[in-house]
Amino acid sequence: MKISLLSLTLFFFISFSFGQGYSIIDNKAIKMHQEGDELVQKRMYDEAIEKYRASIEREAGFLESYIKWGRILLTKGKPQEAIKVAERGEARAKQAKNQIKGEFKWLKVHCYLAMGMFEESLLEYNDANPLLEPSFKQRIDYRETESQMKFISLQLEKALSIEKEKLSEPLNGFSLQYFPVLTADSKKIIFVKRDGLKNFEHEDLFTSNFSEEDQLWSQPASISSVINTNYNEGTCTISADGKILIFSSCETPDSFGDCDLYIAYKLNDEWQRPSNMGKAVNSRFWDSQPSLSADGRILFFSSNRRGGFGGRDLWYSLRMPNGGWSEAKNLGSLVNTPKDEVSPFIYFNNEILFFASDGHRGFGGQDIFVSRVENGVFTNPENLGYPINDHLDQFSLFITAQRDYAYYTENTFNETMEERSYLYKFRFPEEISLGENLIVTQGKVFNSKTGDPVDARLSLVSLSNDSTLYEFRSDGKTGEFMMLYPDKSFSGLYVEKEGYLPKIYNVDRDNLKNQKDLMVSLIPIGSGEEFVFENIFFDLDKDDLKQESASSLKRLYNFLMENPKVAITIIGHTDNQGNPMYNESLSLRRAESVKKFLMEKGIPEIRVATDGKGDREPIQPNDTPENKALNRRVTISIK
Numbered sequence: 001m002k003i004s005l006l007s008l009t010l011f012f013f014i015s016f017s018f019g020q021g022y023s024i025i026d027n028k029a030i031k032m033h034q035e036g037d038e039l040v041q042k043r044m045y046d047e048a049i050e051k052y053r054a055s056i057e058r059e060a061g062f063l064e065s066y067i068k069w070g071r072i073l074l075t076k077g078k079p080q081e082a083i084k085v086a087e088r089g090e091a092r093a094k095q096a097k098n099q100i101k102g103e104f105k106w107l108k109v110h111c112y113l114a115m116g117m118f119e120e121s122l123l124e125y126n127d128a129n130p131l132l133e134p135s136f137k138q139r140i141d142y143r144e145t146e147s148q149m150k151f152i153s154l155q156l157e158k159a160l161s162i163e164k165e166k167l168s169e170p171l172n173g174f175s176l177q178y179f180p181v182l183t184a185d186s187k188k189i190i191f192v193k194r195d196g197l198k199n200f201e202h203e204d205l206f207t208s209n210f211s212e213e214d215q216l217w218s219q220p221a222s223i224s225s226v227i228n229t230n231y232n233e234g235t236c237t238i239s240a241d242g243k244i245l246i247f248s249s250c251e252t253p254d255s256f257g258d259c260d261l262y263i264a265y266k267l268n269d270e271w272q273r274p275s276n277m278g279k280a281v282n283s284r285f286w287d288s289q290p291s292l293s294a295d296g297r298i299l300f301f302s303s304n305r306r307g308g309f310g311g312r313d314l315w316y317s318l319r320m321p322n323g324g325w326s327e328a329k330n331l332g333s334l335v336n337t338p339k340d341e342v343s344p345f346i347y348f349n350n351e352i353l354f355f356a357s358d359g360h361r362g363f364g365g366q367d368i369f370v371s372r373v374e375n376g377v378f379t380n381p382e383n384l385g386y387p388i389n390d391h392l393d394q395f396s397l398f399i400t401a402q403r404d405y406a407y408y409t410e411n412t413f414n415e416t417m418e419e420r421s422y423l424y425k426f427r428f429p430e431e432i433s434l435g436e437n438l439i440v441t442q443g444k445v446f447n448s449k450t451g452d453p454v455d456a457r458l459s460l461v462s463l464s465n466d467s468t469l470y471e472f473r474s475d476g477k478t479g480e481f482m483m484l485y486p487d488k489s490f491s492g493l494y495v496e497k498e499g500y501l502p503k504i505y506n507v508d509r510d511n512l513k514n515q516k517d518l519m520v521s522l523i524p525i526g527s528g529e530e531f532v533f534e535n536i537f538f539d540l541d542k543d544d545l546k547q548e549s550a551s552s553l554k555r556l557y558n559f560l561m562e563n564p565k566v567a568i569t570i571i572g573h574t575d576n577q578g579n580p581m582y583n584e585s586l587s588l589r590r591a592e593s594v595k596k597f598l599m600e601k602g603i604p605e606i607r608v609a610t611d612g613k614g615d616r617e618p619i620q621p622n623d624t625p626e627n628k629a630l631n632r633r634v635t636i637s638i639k
Helices: 002-008 027-041 045-058 063-075 079-091 098-114 118-131 140-157 547-562 580-600 625-631
Strands: 176-182 188-194 204-211 232-238 244-250 259-267 287-292 298-303 313-318 341-346 352-357 367-374 394-399 405-413 419-427 438-447 457-462 467-473 480-486 491-496 503-506 518-522 530-532 568-572 608-612 634-638
Touching: 027 045, 027 063, 045 063, 063 079, 063 098, 079 098, 098 118, 098 140, 118 140, 176 232, 176 394, 176 405, 188 232, 204 232, 244 287, 259 287, 298 341, 313 341, 341 394, 352 394, 367 394, 457 480, 467 480, 491 547, 503 518, 503 530, 547 580, 568 580, 580 608, 580 634
Parallel strands: 176 419, 232 287, 287 341, 438 518, 568 608
Antiparallel strands: 176 188, 188 204, 232 244, 244 259, 287 298, 298 313, 341 352, 352 367, 394 405, 405 419, 438 480, 457 467, 457 491, 491 503, 530 634, 568 634
16 A cells, blocks of 8 residues: 555654754643654554644644644554644644644645645645755655655646546456456456455456457456465466466465466366476565566566565566576666566567556556667666556556557555455557557468478567567467567568478568468478478579578578488579579579578588579469569478
8 A cells, every 4th residue: 555655764753853842831741742752663553642632632732743643644544534633733833833834734745645636735745845944855755755746746747548447347346356467369357366365365366258249257267276276376477379377376385485486388278287487487585476478488577586676576587499498587777676566567569568666756656667678678667657657556557469458456445454456447548659569360380291280489580680579389289379469560470390391471471460360381391392481582683692581591501400311402483574594594593692601501512402493483473563572482492
């Protein structure tokens, strides 16, 4: 709860220069007041209130007792009651010194902050400032509040227009529900459910499905008896295709520490038994609140392990080619602070990280921030602003792939300080950029000879700089895959599996964007088999390989290294423009350029032959620019 942070410095018990005297001279009232101060030091707040109340009953003009009484109420999370006490005292302070008048307004500043009444807080702050003495303004808590008020003033000037909406029944039916995540199609929500904070009321993962026909969520149910156990299964993340689930589980027999991260895979629409992610990811400390990138390659999470910057920090781990995970690394000091950074959410484009923190400048406690990747590193976080953030703790933000809604958790407390948490959503404002539009490509990978499904690696690569943007895998049982990625121009898709010829696409030219049934036929390695060596680029009438060819060249080299007994013939082709004899010569020279690259990388010449077919073997009629482009190609034939 944010208002509890106001007790961080107990600013109200060190603020007065009461040693210079009180506003009254009644010794008995002063003695009761001082007894209240002693009880405060012992954190006996209720007893201290009675002393301050008694001193006021004896001397109604005891202004200092009003202020301290109000400050205790604020510390106890009762700002409304504290305001009433402050106003009672303020009414009797008309002839008081300016400092005392300023102290009443200073108390009201923090009461209004705790209530989320930021405009009222600013008004009281502006009124208090001229009244407060220079020595008061030298204190750390004053300077902290001054900085916060400047921040709030600027945020209110550029406030976003959003409407927070509490998710309707049957969701939000439990005492506590938090950390919502959705599948990429936004048709399934997964969240943590808990009936209370008692030891026997442990956490479980629950799901609900959205019916487009009824526009309603289904009754929440346990995600799986394999996932939920007698232990605490908490915060989770799911890959874009809904096949990989990573969640936190606490105090389990095979855990390394307090809470560990576990991973489970879905096969044939059933969750398999989860396993601990191991020492590379987990520690003997608290490791929780995971967020998996859309392609399942990068895992972000929060941990209070050693080696951080204090409190809970954000860490990350990379999935390695063998399916394991690299040793976790701290995200660095631009994102992490000496306080807490929690509930990371990496957006579907792998370039925008949202998280909650009370260590960056905010509205008083845990606010939601965003950090963007530039040149491979995360930038300084930005507060998402008002009213996404307010006086309550905001955390666990999740933004849909469709960019329509953001989901999050908000905590509330009733009069008895009993905590409740609910799931909310709001339309995500266009003012906050989420980068390029997202593209979906779905389909199946199968064996061209047998039709059997193939567990293949699908890599989306930027052809301009040979960087792997995303990696996905097809399901070994069904061959199905779903890729979600930004609409970046000039990219290639490489589908690879040991024992098969690679399948290479040009995303734009092959019209892969938003395809729902892309059938990828992988050919087993065999003599006479052939594939189109896509994404090899030459300038017009030239045979020099362009830099953008690097991705395909590297994969051909890797293919030959992984299959040392395979020999190939590189065959160049052209369209029918120009002299046939010249075209044949040009196509051969281009094939020789590819061979030269392989030989320079160490592939023996005996394994690589070349041929130039010119325009003799078109795969499409040379009647349109698009067809001519398809005919200008390089193919690889297995000897």
